Amino acid sequence: xxxxxxxxxxxxxxxxxxxxxxxxxxxxxxxxxxxxxxxxxxxxxxxxxxxxxxxxxxxxxxxxxxxxxxxxxxxxxxxxxxxxxxxxxxxxxxxxxxxxxxxxxxxxxxxxxxxxxxxxxxxxxxxxxxxxxxxxxxxxxxxxxxxxxxxxxxxxxxxxxxxxx
Amino acid sequence: xxxxxxxxxxxxxxxxxxxxxxxxxxxxxxxxxxxxxxxxxxxxxxxxxxxxxxxxxxxxxxxxxxxxxxxxxxxxxxxxxxxxxxxxxxxxxxxxxxxxxxxxxxxxxxxxxxxxxxxxxxxxxxxxxxxxxxxxxxxxxxxxxxxxxxxxxxxxxxxxxxxxxxxxxxxxxxxxxxxxxxxxxxxxxxxxxxxxxxxxxxxxxxxxxxxxxxxxxxxxxxxxxxxxxxxxxxxxxxxxxxxxxxxxxxxxxxxxxxxxxxxxxxxxxxxxxxxxxx
Ligand code: SF4
Numbered sequence: 518x519x520x521x522x523x524x525x526x527x528x529x530x531x532x533x534x535x536x537x538x539x540x541x542x543x544x545x546x547x548x549x550x551x552x553x554x555x556x557x558x559x560x561x562x563x564x565x566x567x568x569x570x571x572x573x574x575x576x577x578x579x580x581x582x583x584x585x586x587x588x589x590x591x592x593x594x595x596x597x598x599x600x601x602x603x604x605x606x607x608x609x610x611x612x613x614x615x616x617x618x619x620x621x622x623x624x625x626x627x628x629x630x631x632x633x634x635x636x637x638x639x640x641x642x643x644x645x646x647x648x649x650x651x652x653x654x655x656x657x658x659x660x661x662x663x664x665x666x667x668x669x670x671x672x673x674x675x676x677x678x679x680x681x682x
Numbered sequence: 683x684x685x686x687x688x689x690x691x692x693x694x695x696x697x698x699x700x701x702x703x704x705x706x707x708x709x710x711x712x713x714x715x716x717x718x719x720x721x722x723x724x725x726x727x728x729x730x731x732x733x734x735x736x737x738x739x740x741x742x743x744x745x746x747x748x749x750x751x752x753x754x755x756x757x758x759x760x761x762x763x764x765x766x767x768x769x770x771x772x773x774x775x776x777x778x779x780x781x782x783x784x785x786x787x788x789x790x791x792x793x794x795x796x797x798x799x800x801x802x803x804x805x806x807x808x809x810x811x812x813x814x815x816x817x818x819x820x821x822x823x824x825x826x827x828x829x830x831x832x833x834x835x836x837x838x839x840x841x842x843x844x845x846x847x848x849x850x851x852x853x854x855x856x857x858x859x860x861x862x863x864x865x866x867x868x869x870x871x872x873x874x875x876x877x878x879x880x881x882x883x884x885x886x887x888x889x890x891x892x893x894x895x896x897x898x899x900x901x902x903x904x905x906x907x908x909x910x911x912x913x914x915x916x917x918x919x920x921x922x923x924x925x926x927x928x929x930x931x932x933x934x935x936x937x938x939x940x941x942x943x944x945x946x947x948x949x950x951x952x953x954x955x956x957x958x959x960x
Contacts, residue, residue, distance in 0.1 A: 568746065571742070571748055572780075574742060580742060581785075586825050586858045588858060608858065609858030630726065631825075632947055633730060633745075653797045654785050654787070666729075679857060
């Protein structure tokens with residue numbers, strides 16, 4: 518995905534694959550990175566979406582699936598960027614450190630409509646469990662999204678629509 | 683399941699609270715949408731309103747964080763309740779969370795482990811003016827619950843100091859807690875009482891003014907001040923950081939002035955029912 522020219526504040530509709538990961542999944546990825554073990558997903562080619570969907574009702578692709586608070590993942594960002602990650606999606610402000618890291622690694626941070634999990638579920642075409650099944654909603658899922666609405670919160674130059682937290 | 687059974691009533695309550703927004707809240711959101719001058723903030727409000735309509739039509743949760751379940755059980759004068767009844771209420775709530783595909787979001791605070799549907803916050807109170815039992819079920823999302831604040835003021839503290847405290851709580855909640863908010867403020871009691879009062883303040887009707895004149899004034903003043911912070915819907919700026927401020931008070935000790943702030947995100951989800959037989 519090309520994102521280098523996107524500027525903070527711009528709206529963007531994503532058609533791609535996302536990997537959901539929140540607190541516990543991040544903490545496990547970090548352990549694997551520290552132990553130099555192989556990772557269940559190739560971070561350099563991935564978009565991480567801070568999200569733990571509600572259960573999937575019969576006949577639907579996914580339950581409600583909006584973003585969770587990104588700043589709780591701030592402490593995990595540096596090693597993930599080092600391992601190749603460039604695109605993060607969540608809600609809310611980030612620390613100054615994360616903003617500077619985004620600039621350094623030419624990464625990007627998008628926000629998805631917060632508290633709009635029902636709306637966002639209609640933009641998801643498929644869902645597949647990838648790993649950490651025992652974590653239930655906190656497991657890593659691969660979501661295929663179509664016209665998934667996003668706003669650039671911190672662009673690759675480190676410009677943010679928010680103040681640092 | 684018999685339609686008048688307790689289990690059926692609780693299931694209805696859970697569905698209503700998690701799949702739809704209350705009319706009083708929806709009206710405030712629509713009013714905010716119509717009057718919001720900042721275009722990105724207006725778009726955010728549009729998303730929030732569309733989201734609520736989709737959730738209600740398709741019977742899916744308004745938000746994937748289907749909250750920590752909080753239930754208030756108000757007992758009228760003619761009702762008898764046993765420990766078994768309380769257990770049944772808890773069991774039916776859990777079943778209903780599972781059956782309606784809400785999220786397993788609760789776990790042991792130390793060992794963490796796999797999220798489950800276990801654990802809830804249950805509160806009993808008496809209301810001699812009531813016939814039967816009133817159940818009020820609140821799904822408290824943790825993006826906003828994490829921003830709760832307690833401060834034990836000196837008894838001589840001025841009202842402005844309390845207002846400052848509320849303003850700083852709202853600022854620190856920021857975009858993460860999913861504004862526009864409903865802010866609940868509890869004043870008095872002991873430390874835990876004022877926090878519970880703040881939570882209960884969120885359950886006051888949003889389309890009626892506070893019957894207590896002093897509290898009404900505090901609500902009005904805070905409403906103006908919070909909305910001039912400019913955080914706005916999803917943190918995009920604009921006029922609407924808060925949709926309503928609700929305040930409750932109760933007697934406290936001469937040596938203190940406990941104040942609790944409980945913030946609700948725009949997805950303030952609760953529902954009540956009255957039942958006459960457990
Ligand atoms: S703060 Fe409220 S609206 Fe936002 S994600 Fe949490 S429960 Fe949902």
